[in-house]
Amino acid sequence: MATIRPTDGTGSDDARQASPARAVRLPSMADVAALAGVSSQTVSRVVNARSNVDADTRDRVLAAMEDIGYRPNSAARALKSGKFSTIGVIMFTLSSFGNMRTLDAVATAAAQAGYSITLIPVALPTQGAVAGAVNRLAEQAVDGIVIIMEAHILDRIDVTVPTGLPVVIVDSDAGERYTVVDTDQTEGARLATQHLLDLGHKTVWHIAGPESSFSAGRRTASWRATLKAADAPVPPVLEGDWNAESGYRHGVTLAADPSVTAIFASNDQMALGVMRAMHEAGRSVPADVSVVGFDDMREADAFWPPLTTVHQDFGQVGRLCIEKLLRQIDSPAAVGPGTTIVPTHLVVRASTAPPPAR
Template sequence: MSPSRPDPSQGDTEPPAGSAGDDRPRVRRRRVSMADVARLAGVSAQTVSRVSTGHPGVVASTREQVIAAMRQLGYRPNSAARALKYGEFRTIGVITFTLSTTGNSRTVEAIATHAAAEGYVITLIPVAAPTQDRVLGAFTRLGELAVDAVIVIMEVHLLDASTIVLPPGVHVVVVDSDAGQRYRVVDTNQADGTRQAVRHLLDLGHRTVWHVAGPPESYAAERRAAAWRATLVDAGRDVPPLRRGDWSAGTGYRIGLELAEEPDCTAVFVANDQMALGVLRAMHERGRVVPRDVSVVGFDDIAEAGSFIPPLTTVHQDFAEVGRHCVEAALLQVRTGTTQTGTTLVPTHLVVRASTAAPPQTHRPAPPP
């Protein structure tokens, strides 16, 4: 005989709270607080706060102890409550047009690293096309996400437009722009790096230096092109026709094929290392040996530059320093409640490798007497 089943109508069973037909009030679980974590971990609430914000000034063993307590209790920091209490969200917004270029991707990486060291996180907003409407939309979006400051990585002149109105109270730092009179700008000293590259080639004995520039809407490309031209003019040298690419190795290759047909082209300064790679390939395919026949200098000093054939002479940009200065400039404005302007330039320097040498004629033996 099978055991009898309880009859619900007799009240022997009770449906769980919240099930259909249950009129009992739901019991809301109390949110775990920072004080709960502090009690379990045996530390102060301030220590828990430091651990939850990623503050570096906590002993490793104590940090592990607090994190274990957080996990055991299921504690999650309430960023909104923290913002109300301390007046900040500990978040930095980053607007960028592309992550495909070396400078942008390495700058974003550096910003994230230095922000984390200060107990901040970043919110990245990519802008699909560099238009005023899209830039303004990105600022509006960051305002909705509640950030303390915004770092803008842009290669165009949009921030100079009077139609761009930024949300009130948001502190701004701009990378790679000429907006220093309106915002705080951080950049590498690209003009000086260009002068070093061109002077290096002239000092080797080249009569002049040809240039493969970046796109005209890029402020960095324009500064490098202007410094190239000025250095040649100051040295009393002819200025060859400017060639323009789009930062890619493909356009460097196309322009390199054209330059290989120029018999007077013995030295080329290229506005970035990717295009320089294309120029090296084009010269090789046309039988012009680098650096015996043509010297090539790039810009950026990407990690692979020393592995090109031949290893590339290039201008080194310290993107880690750019990121550090950006975060410091943003947090200074946040902590002081001030709006700052002006430009900080991070030094550049030339790294000489095997892609540059004296021009061809100096390799030839002197004619017999």
């Protein structure tokens, strides 16, 4: 590959060695045009994938670009078009499985649409932190923003995004003012709880996610409503933190109570901790205690026993986020406020069974 460098005009090797180092000039569109024997306008049409260039000329231009190492100036093209092919993502928690799966889905859908991702994690879910992250993304020239909310804003009931940029929010109750995409947390928790009741369990204990979490709150509310609708006793909520350790800690307590026969954990990691606690206590899953999780992580069917859990379609969430955001980018009035719900469904495996005979 040839490299175009400036010379001092002397033609002398000694003179070049004695002269101070100079910056290497990157190949330009004019250089490509000169090598291919075409006009700069023709090179521009090839770079921008225009159709009004014959095949032989296009091949000659592409070969010249490859030969001298020319790369189109995407920044200049973005400034000219007003589009940067970049989407900003703000998220509060990088450690939870659901958030990481959502981020992966959003990034995959964005890449398929020809967009890159700029991620800004936010340590505390405050209004100022969100505003600061949005402003940073605006300075970095993004076309739109996806906010993976998950947590309640600490210093205000609702989030306010201080920008004119297109925005889609994941996992929030802000659908009256923003475009929101979420999975059906309520139905998923209802299915999990009702499945255990239908097996004959008198009640279902619940290990919830953190109180600050939107999704945990909806799952807990649905669990409670399902028990009440069935006239079943409602045990006290045990709050976890999405990690297996908190599931294990609560599982140790529940394993010591012989009346506990069914547990719904708010995610699969906590369910895994529960099953370990039951095993250590000598209580069999599912013969003595049935356990249901939420998320359907890839490893759920590799637990022992394989875990009954609620499946969330994170891929669909990511596709819908990017689809709605790109529609806003192309036509700001095309997508208004409102919440789109992606269905959840129960995957029944071997961790649930009827309660033991008394």
